[in-house]
Amino acid sequence: MSTALAPARTDERLTGVPGEPLDHRRYRRMRFIRRFEETLLQLFEEGALNGTTHACIGQEADAVAVTEHLTEGDHIFSNHRCHGHYLAHSGDALGLMAEIMGKEAGVCRGLGGSQHICAPGFKSNGVQGGIVPNAAGIALANQLSGNDAVSVVFIGDGTLGEGVVYETLNMASLWKLPLLVVCEDNRWAQSTPIAANMAGSFPGRFSAFGVPVRSVDSTDVAEISQAAGQEIAAVRAGEGPRVLLIHTYRLCHHSKSDDERPEQEIAERWLVEPLVVHGRRLSDSDRLRIDDEVETALGEVVATARALP
Template identity: 50%
Template sequence: GVCGGRGGSQHLHWRNFYSNGILGSTLPLATGIALAEKMQGRQTITTVFAGDGALGEGSVYEAFNFASLWGTPLLIVIENNHIAQTTPLALGLAGSIAGRLTAFGIPSCAVSTSDVLEISSTAQALIAEVRHSQRPQALIIDSARFGPHSKSDDTRPVEMIEELRRTRDPLTIHGNRLAVSARQAVDTEIVALVRAAFEQALSDPPAGGAL
């Protein structure tokens, strides 16, 4: 690639999945992508994910404004885990997340569950509405962070994190629906897939910097 493989872990993309290392910057980028798709007459929608910490960035609200003003087919997913790196939500965000979206005329739906099937059902309804109306909608997910933001900078009590792991882990909740043998088969497949990816990366030659 352009940076010879040295772009960092937050500048990745795969097919039509994109990321960016600048906090909150995915919102204006996604708004532009959604508008471009609409102007080209494609019946597609764009989905963008952001955390509660990103709501402290001014560009996020510029994106909300233009997404609503221009009528972009954009589904905004806010993952609210109630802590931005080390700052609790209550110390960094006035008002409510839904209220901020409402101020720009963007309807929102909130879910407070870690059950992937419940989240999927709600998301499917919003996807259908965005596709039909060609206007933005938002899904606010009350989520849980099970570890530090990075390294060992978690300021929460260990007991709180252990409780979240016991009660809110989506892999455990959904995995309990499977037979033990089926779950073991999935785990084995995933371990093999990750191991193969590591082995491939280690055996590949260094990335070049040519365009």
């Protein structure tokens, strides 16, 4: 299984050492994303960061499972909740931390901030649905070039209220573009539950354009990876666009502090979150060792980023 190309600043303590068992590597990468996001929220509380941020705590398995099937030439497009996708793709914790801090050494020289990342093989944008046509455009370019690269775009359930998504699905289906849409249904569009803002069904939104939909209701990185691998292989083989619909759950607030969901609902979801589910596959000693290694590496990242001009 190949992974996306990583920048030089990738730290193996965060992404996986050579020869590390797959279960260990997956846990390490999810733990890395989790602690990065928690650290960001802490830095905001300390007043060390400005603006806003949207964490993906609880959704780490999606990013890790999808990106481990991508190779050089593939392209990822993300949204306002992009950190996990970028870190799973690149492992560049320092570049992203510096970017969010507004430092010159950031991925986009401190100009993009939390939501707008532009890096090799990766683009994100805070405009809901706005990134979907871009993903289709790159898919079309790959198709015309005759290569087998795929374009993957991550959207949330709330994005299905944007008309440009359906215009793009129509063209992608007509032209059989090598596009995979990963819809992360975290049950809430900011503070609005799905039942209050969405008519019809999730699959129906896509099947209306003849786009196959595969649904996975799970936080298990292994189960999601199996589904993602099969869908990406089908897109790469020229079968046209497909949708991987992942029913997941956002454990944190929408951005830094806004959360109106029932406390009991959130508490129940903490019992089946990705690190708990996958962590059972590791021994206690291996899990604690990886936790310590990630914590040490991330601490060094934060210290280095703070010291940058």
